[in-house]
Amino acid sequence: xxxxxxxxxxxxxxxxxxxxxxxxxxxxxxxGDRPADVEKETAEETEKKPASFEITDLAxxxxxxxxxxxxxxxxxxxxxVDTIYLYPTSYLDDSENAKPICDIDNQQMRDRAxxxxxxxxxxxxxxxxxxxxxxxxxxxxxxxxxxxxxxEEYQELEQRTDIYAALDYYFEHYNEGRPFIxxxxxxxxxxxxxVLGEYMQAHPEYYERMxxxxxxxxxxxxxxxxxxxxxxxxxxxxxxxxxxxxxxxGAGNKGQYNLVVEPGAISINPINWKRDDTxxxxxxxxxxxxxxxxxxEYEIIHGVADAQVDTERGVIICTAKNVEYAPADLFGPxxxxxxxxxxxxxxxxxxVKTRVEAYLKQNLD
Numbered sequence: 001x002x003x004x005x006x007x008x009x010x011x012x013x014x015x016x017x018x019x020x021x022x023x024x025x026x027x028x029x030x031x032g033d034r035p036a037d038v039e040k041e042t043a044e045e046t047e048k049k050p051a052s053f054e055i056t057d058l059a060x061x062x063x064x065x066x067x068x069x070x071x072x073x074x075x076x077x078x079x080x081v082d083t084i085y086l087y088p089t090s091y092l093d094d095s096e097n098a099k100p101i102c103d104i105d106n107q108q109m110r111d112r113a114x115x116x117x118x119x120x121x122x123x124x125x126x127x128x129x130x131x132x133x134x135x136x137x138x139x140x141x142x143x144x145x146x147x148x149x150x151x152e153e154y155q156e157l158e159q160r161t162d163i164y165a166a167l168d169y170y171f172e173h174y175n176e177g178r179p180f181i182x183x184x185x186x187x188x189x190x191x192x193x194x195v196l197g198e199y200m201q202a203h204p205e206y207y208e209r210m211x212x213x214x215x216x217x218x219x220x221x222x223x224x225x226x227x228x229x230x231x232x233x234x235x236x237x238x239x240x241x242x243x244x245x246x247x248x249x250g251a252g253n254k255g256q257y258n259l260v261v262e263p264g265a266i267s268i269n270p271i272n273w274k275r276d277d278t279x280x281x282x283x284x285x286x287x288x289x290x291x292x293x294x295x296x297e298y299e300i301i302h303g304v305a306d307a308q309v310d311t312e313r314g315v316i317i318c319t320a321k322n323v324e325y326a327p328a329d330l331f332g333p334x335x336x337x338x339x340x341x342x343x344x345x346x347x348x349x350x351x352v353k354t355r356v357e358a359y360l361k362q363n364l365d
Contacts, residue, residue: 053201053202054202055164055198055199055202058160058161058164059156059157059158059160059161060157060158060161061161062161062162062164062165063104063134063135063136063161063162063165063166064165065133065165065166065168065169065170066169066173069105070104070133070134070166071131071132071133071134071166072087072110072113072114072117072132072133072134073085073117073121073130073131073132074131074174075125075129075130075131076129077129077176078129079127079128079129079356080178080179080356080360080364081127081128081129081178081179081180081181081211081356081359081360082128082129082130082131082174082175082178082179082180082181083121083124083128083129083130083131083180083181083182083183083352084131084132084133084166084167084170084180084181084182084183085117085120085121085124085130085131085132085183085184085188086132086133086135086163086182086183086184086185086187086188086189086191086192087113087116087117087120087121087132087184087185087187087188088116088120088184088185088186088187088188088189088217089137089138089140089186089187090108090109090110090111090112090113090116090137091106091108091109091112091137091138091139091140092108092112092139092140092141093108093139093141094141098139098141098142099139100138100139100142100143101136101137101138101139101142101157101158101159102136102137102139103136104134104135104136104162105134109134109137110134113132113134116185117132118298119289119291119298119341119342119345120185120341120342121183123289123341123345123348123349123352124181124183124349124352126349126352126353127349127352127353127356128180128181128352128356129178131170131174133162133163133166133170135159135162135163135166135191136158136159136161136162137159137187138154138155138159138187144329144330148219148259148260148262151190151259152190152193152194155187155190155191155194156194159187159191160191160194163191163194163195163199164195164199167195167199171203171206177209178209179209179210179211179356179359179360179363180206180209180210180211181210181211181212181213181214181352181355181356182195182196182210182212182213182214182215183213183214183215183216184214184215184216184217184218185216185217185340185341186217186218186260186337187218189215189216189217189218189245190215190218192213192214192215193215193218193220193224196213196215196228196231196243197224197227197228197231201228201230207230210241211240211241211355211356211359212234212240212241212242212243212244212352212355212359213242213243213244214244214245214348214352215243215245216244216245216246216340216341217247217260217337217340217341218245218247218260219245219247219260219261219262219264219265219266219314220233220243220245220265220266221262221263221264221265221266221314222264222266223264225266231243233245233266233268233275234268234273234275235268235275236273236274237273237351237354237355238354238355238357238358239355239358240355240358240359240362241359244268244351244355245266245267245268246267246268246269246270246315246316246340247260247261247265247267247314247315247316247337247340248307248315248316248318248335248336248337248339248340248343249261249310249313249315249316249317249318249332249334249335249336250317250318250319250320250325250333250334250335250336251317251319251334252332252333252334253315253331253332253333253334253335254310254313256332256333256334257332258315258330258331258332258335258337259330259331260331260337261313261314261315264314265313265314265315266314267309267310267314267315267316268309269307269308269309269316270307270316270344270347270348270351271284271285271286271306271307271344271347272284272307273351274309275309275311276309276311277308277309277310277311278308278309279306279307279308280306280307280308281306282302282303282304282305282306283303284306285302285303285304285305285306285307285343285344285346285347286302286346286347286350287300287301287302287345287346287347288300288301288302288304288305288342288343288344288345288346289301289341289342289345289346290304290342300345300346304320304343305318305320305339305343305344306318306319306320307344318336318339318343320336320339320343323336323339324338326338
C-alpha cells in the first residue's frame with residue numbers, strides 16, 4: 001500500500017497519540033422484574049445462534065502460544081470470570097525498511113503494549129482474570145492512509161492468525177470452562193470485532209459463555225449487527241452477552257473524518273450506560289485514571305470528563321478541557337481516541353463488575 005501522507009508531517013502527530021495512550025496525561029440501568037416469557041428463549045432467538053464451522057483461510061504460520069513468552073499476561077486464577085484483552089496499536093516504526101506487520105517478538109511493540117496495559121487492561125482486574133496475548137500488529141505508518149473498510153480487511157492477515165491461535169490455546173489450556181469477557185482498544189478492538197464476527201460464530205460453544213465484549217475505540221455498526229444476527233449491542237448497565245463500545249470525540253469532530261468512526265456507528269454512554277442522548281455530567285463520572293507526571297503514579301481524578309451520545313454520528317461527545325487531541329489527519333480535529341479508557345476508567349471498572357455479577361446470577365444460581 002502506498003502512503004499518501006508525508007512521514008515528516010505525520011510522525012510527530014503519531015507520537016503525540018502514542019504518548020497520550022501511554023501516559024494519559026490530563027491535569028443501573030436496572031433490569032427489574034422481567035416477565036417469564038422474556039426470560040425464555042424464543043424460536044427466533046434460537047435461529048440467531050451461530051452455527052459452528054471450520055476456519056481455514058488463515059494467513060501465514062501462527063505464533064506459538066504454548067510459549068509463555070508470547071503472553072503479556074497469564075494471571076493467577078482468583079475470579080470466576082476471565083478477560084481476554086487485546087492491546088491497541090503499539091508498533092510504530094517509520095524507518096525505511098520497517099515491516100508492515102511486526103514480528104511477535106518486536107521489543108518496541110511489547111514495551112508499548114505493557115505500558116498501555118497499565119491504563120487499560122487493569123480496569124478488568126478487579127472482577128476477572130486477565131489474559132493478554134502478544135500478537136503481530138500492523139505498523140501505524142503502513143495503514144494510516146487506509147479507509148476503515150480497507151483497514152479491517154488488512155487486519156485479517158497474520159494479525160488475525162495470531163489472535164485465533166491465541167484464543168485456540170486459551171480455550172484449550174487456560175479457560176477451564178469459565179465465562180469470559182473480550183476486550184480491546186483501537187487496533188485491538190478491530191481484532192475483537194473480527195473475533196466476534198467470525199471466531200465466535202465458528203465456536204458457539206465458547207460464545208455462549210461470553211459475559212460481554214468491550215471493543216472500545218473502533219466502531220460497531222448497525223450493518224455489522226445485521227450481518228451477524230447472533231450479536232447484540234448493550235442497552236443498559238447490566239445486560240449480558242452483549243457488545244459494549246464507544247468512540248470519544250469533542251463536538252468539533254462533527255462531520256469530520258475519523259478513522260475509527262464508521263457510518264452507522266453505535267455507542268453507549270460510558271457513564272450512565274444509556275443509548276439515548278441523555279447527558280451524563282462531570283459529577284456523575286466516578287473518576288478518570290490520570291498519570292501524575294511528577295510522581296509517576298496514576299491517580300483517580302474527578303471532574304475531568306462528561307459524556308453524551310451523539311445518536312446521529314454514533315459517538316460519545318465529551319467537553320473535557322485542556323486535552324491533547326489525537327492526530328487530526330487520522331481522527332479529525334477533536335478526537336479523544338487516546339482517552340476512551342482513562343476518562344471513564346472508574347465507571348468502566350464498576351460496569352465490568354456489574355455485568356459479571358449479573359451473568360453469574362443468571363447462569364450459576
